[in-house]
Amino acid sequence: MTSSETMPAGRVRSTPLTPLIELRGISKYFPGVIANENINFSVAEGEIHALCGENGAGKSTLMKILYGMQLPDEGSILIKDETIRFHSPRDAIDYGIGMVHQHFMLADNLSVLENIILGAEPTTLGYMQQATAEQQVQDLCDSYGLTVNIHTHVEELAVGQRQKVEIIKVLYRGVDILILDEPTSVLVPQEVEDLFVTMREMKEQGKTLIFIDHKLDEVLEIADRITVLRAGRSVATVDKTEATAHDLAELMIGSELPVPDTYEDTVVEEILLKVEGLNLDTEELGGSGIAAELERRQVLTNVNISVHRGEIVGIAGVEGNGQAELIEALLGTRQVSSGKIFMAGEDITGWSTRRRREENLGYIPEDRHKMGLMLSSPLWENAMLGHQGSRPFAAGGFWLLPSAAREKCEEIVEDFDVRTPSVRVAADALSGGNQQKLIIGREMSMSPKVLIAAHPTRGIDVGAQAAVWEDLRVARREGLAVLLVSADLDELIGLSDRLMVILRGQIVVELDPAQVTPRELGSYMTGAQV
Amino acid sequence: MTSYLRERFSLRRAGWEVLTPALTLVVAAIAATIILLATGYSPVSAFQNMWSKGWELEQVVDMLNRATPLYLIAIGAAIGFRMNIFNIGVEGQYLLAALVASYVGAQFSIWAPAHVGVIMLTAMAVGAAWVAIPAILKVARGVHEVISTLMMNVIGIAFVSAVLLRWWEVPNKVEARDDLPAWFVNTPNIQTREIPESGRMPDINNVLEVFTRDIERGQTGAPQKYLWGFLLVAIVVGILYHIYVMRTRHGYDLRAGGANPDASLVAGVDPKRMILFAMLMSGAVAGLAGLPEILGRDYAYSLSFTQMLGFNGLAVALIGQNHAVGAAFGALLFGYLDTAGPILDSSGDAPEEIIVIIKGAMIFTAIIVYAVVRRRQLADQARTASAVLAKRDSGEVDEGEHPK
Structure with a gap:
């Protein structure tokens, strides 16, 4: 569908390109990164304006500035030709600007x-x-x-x-102006279409939409105009009609759009991770008040998974269908009700999390801030989290070796292209993409046997995404068994050797990624097709 | 990374670290000035007297004697704070520990170092045992430690004065000593039996006198003040704490558990075990805090035993930001203020209570100043770092920078 078909004629024609919002020369500096540098960005009334760019390109920062969550270090914001300065989101809402967060x-x-x-x-x-x-x-x-x-x-x-x-x-x-921060990143294809219907509806009602996304097909489907940011600068603003995915990709990363693809076959017979008949119940307080009682809920039912050396097994599923609990069971942070877990042939069901991690179970968490980092601690201390008992971070599992740890961290910073001025900077000071690179570097550089990657590219841009995919491919080539849990269907299909769909705690189907389309996968995930 | 850059960053960091306590002091002084002016006292003469008399050697001995228990409490509290545990029960823990340790120490006499060792171990065990109840409640049932330790304080204090002291009390007359006020001598005092000579800790006046003049003698020819030997124990505890927290894996686990419980959980830190450990260690170290006074001066637990060290020690940990050196600074500061109070009172410059207000103002400002300075520091890092990265991007790369 093109925008001209749905464009409510009266509204757009009356003010075709008079900027409703104009950001002039916006700059914003964070520790270690220039988030925005001299960005000019204008949005016309009644349009859907997409903001594209890699992670760390400065999209979210720019929108946080427009929404009053952050003050720009330089530059000005004009709304209807009036210069304003927002000190809080409340100010922005008063001016009719609202934001839907990721x-x-x-x-x-x-x-x-x-x-x-x-x-x-x-x-x-x-x-x-x-x-x-x-x-x-x-x-x-x-x-x-x-x-x-x-x-x-x-x-x-x-x-x-x-x-x-x-x-x-x-x-x-x-509000009349809505900022949507990567709204599609959490949705399956069917839901994305539904969202687009809503967005068109809002546009017809005369709302102005700013839409952050880095999936180019989506951007081309819904947006009227597209502004591309790269490395904190605005590279171009183009009309949807003039743009192709190929052009946009080049603008975003200065090269062709990377595709998740695992190239050669590296799978061998040896099974490194095996889950056998795993059942997991949770007990939660149900009911309310005095009638509250513990309700047992079966979260995982008879899950069987095996991952071979050099294989990536993808777990697809709509969030909340047991993926999180499966990962917790594998990490040993949640007790299983029955079933067994084997790593490299050993039964690890009764092992502590520490023992599993030290026996080289790597983990890339889905939420960097919550599960992956100590934000106020320096990078080198973050680089040892999860490996604090192993060399080179500690001697004999007891004494910490800070200088060796710093050296190791400097290695990770170089090998995984973490952009930071120093390993002594707090993790807080890095951009999201760089934080993710540090975590991946930390897990990969300890040469794990099994790697659990949970949404490894969530919320990061095309460039960092490509780097992460490449890292996973390298891991696979080096003989790791990777369990990839993701909501990004292209990623799952592109990277996995085998795909499993989890629905209501059960593995409902195993698919060959070479044969399946995202749409089909989406319908398995939602239970529409069994 | 160039060594130049590294140098630059750590120099800056050092600057920031000095700035924070300095600002805290200044703000507290301003608050005190305002209150003194408002109540009609002269801040100039008050501060002058505090300064000139406060640094006399005899006052310094008092200051160190006060700083010693405060420091022990602060280290105990800091162990908890590092794991995000607010062991507010240090007050009850050290009081109970001091009483039981004095009682146990008075029951026998053995080789002196062993005797002192037994007393110290007893105090640590009692401190740990008293916090074990809230610790187990927290781990098993999720009872918040602030509530439970606070309750245990009240129970502990009541238990000490109402039960234990009555069981173990012995007839007593307080003998005249130069370091005791006159009113104190020969008044009836309920106390435990005195610890024999072998269980006492010698003073370390001679160590101090190496660096300074001799401490003045009273009429009996004995020194007016004794610097308690337990100071050395406190220093050792501080060093051990620092090594533990910064240089051992277990200490790292503790900090990680406090900094981000979720991340440390998936990194293999068992939160329950860590909470239990942190609380027990916290109580054990805090349990030592009563011993400087017992082993150095009173040799028994009596009704006049110094209370409220627990809450003051918590404040010291806060001001020292749970850092071994920072806490030492805080303990000395509080020790200085506590000994300055009587000076102000006797010189008529201000009521002693002004010290309480200064301490309160310091705790308050410390919280604000640390938050503000931390934010400024991040912003400063931001500027420096983006400057560096911008330079790198534009191709003017220093030697040794990243290849990318």
């Missing part, structure tokens, strides 16, 4: 309605006008295709629905 900011235990009105409740003399709020929210939900009951708790919603709640939450605050 990571949802919803309270799981509140209802859809409560989440949407939270902080902006309609009140008379301090009393909430429940009926008004319900009516307004219901209207919004109706017009943007959120069909769930507004009294449903958010925890019961699917990812795509939660995202809609986020969008409606922003719209409820009466």
Whole structure:
């Protein structure tokens, strides 16, 4: 579908390219990185404007500046030709700018309605006008295709629905300009199409949308104009009609778009990781108040996986179908109910996490900040996290060797192209892509036998993505057994030797990545096809 | 990475590290000045007296004697803080430990070093045992340690004065000594039996006198002040703490557990075991804090035993940012302020309570200043670093830089 078909004629024609928002000469410096440098960026009223670029190209920073979450070090923001200075998102909202974050900011235990009105409740003399709020929210939900009951708790919603709640939450605050930060990164293809319908709907209502993404096919499908950032600078702004994916890729990384592909076959017979009949139950407090009682829930049911030396096995699935628990079971941070786990032929089911890690189980966590780093500690201390008992970081598993650790960290920094002025800088000072490179470098350089990679390219741009893919390929070539859990279907199909789909805690199908399309995979993941 | 750059960064870091405590001091002094002015006292003469009299050798001995237990508490608290555990129960732990250790120490007499060793081990065991209850509650049932240790404080203090001291009390008259105030002498004092000679810790006046003049003598010819030998123990504890935290894998696990519990969990740190360890060690070290006074001056636990060291020690850990050297600085500072209080009182410059206000202001400003300075430091790193990277990008690369 092209934009001209859906473009509401009146609105766009009236103000074709008068900039509604103009960012002039924006610069922002972070420790170790120039996030934005002299960026000029303008958005016309009523358009969908895509902002593309690699991770660390400065997209999120630029949008955080526009949304008042960060102050620019240089440059100015103009809205309708008026220079303004936002000190907080509240200022931005007052000017009609709202942002839908990549990571949802919803309270799981509140209802859809409560989440949407939270902080902006309609009140008379301090009393909430429940009926008004319900009516307004219901209207919004109706017009943007959120069909769930507004009294449903958010925890019961699917990812795509939660995202809609986020969008409606922003719209409820009466904004005309929406910033969507990588909205498709958490969605399966069917949900992406649904999101695009919503976006077109918003555009027809006269909203202006700024859309951050680095999947070029998506950008070309939905955007009217596209601005490309590279290394903190704005490289070009092009009309959708003038652009091809190939051009955009070149603009973004200065070379052709990388494709995840594992080239040669390196699989051998030896099984390095084997999961046998794994069952996992969780106990959670269900019910409420005095009636609360422990509810047992089966999270994993009879999971069997084997990964050979030199093989990448991909686990595909919509989030929340047991992937996280599977990883926890493999790491030993969660007790399994029954079943066995073997690593290099040894039964490790009863081993502690420490023993597993020291026997060379590598782990690239899905959430860098939460699971992977100590943000306020220097890089070299982060480089030893998970390997703190092993050489060269420690002698005899007891004495730390700080200078050897620093040297090792400098090696990682060089080998994995982590951009930092020093290994003594706090991890906080690096950009997301560089933090991820450090983590991957840390895990790979300890030559693990088995590597668990959970969403290794989530939230990082094409260039860093290509580097990560290359690293995984190298790992495979060097004879690692890699278990790749991802929501990026292209990545799964491109990298895996075998693909398994997990649905409600069960491996429902094993697929040959050479034969399967993302659409098919998506329908297996959602249970539409079994 | 060029060595030039490394130098530059660490020099800067050092600068930032000095700036923080300095700022804290200045702000606290300003707060004190305002309060003195507002209450009609002269800040000039107060500070003058504090400064001139506070640095007399006899005052310095008092300061060191006060700093010693504060430092031990601070190190104990810091072990917990490093793991994000707020062991607020140090107060009860050291009081109970001091009482039980004095009682045990008075029961026998053996070779002196062994005797002192037994007393120290007893104190550590009691400190650890008292915090074991909240520790087990936290690990097994998730009871928050702030609540439980606070409760254990109250129970401990009550237990000490209402139960144990009554069981173990002995008839006593306080003998005249130069370092005790006159009113204290010959008043009835409830206390435990005195620890025999072999269990006492000799003073280290002679060590101090090597560096300074002799400490003034009283009418009996004995020194007016004794520098307690336990100071050396505190120094050793500080060194061991530093080595443990910064140079051992276990210490790294402790810091990692505090810095990011989730990341350390997947890195193989068992959080429950670490919490248990941190709390027990915290209590054990804090348990030592009562001994300087017991082994160096009183040789028994009495009703006049110094209380409130626990809460002050927590503040010292905060000001020292859980660092061995920082805590030493904080302990000396608090020791100095505590000994300055009576000076102000006796010279009529200000009521002694002004010291409490200064300490409060310091704790308060320390929290703010550390947060602000940390942010500024990051911004400074940002500027320096982007300058370096920009230079590298534009091709003006120093030797030894990354090839990419």
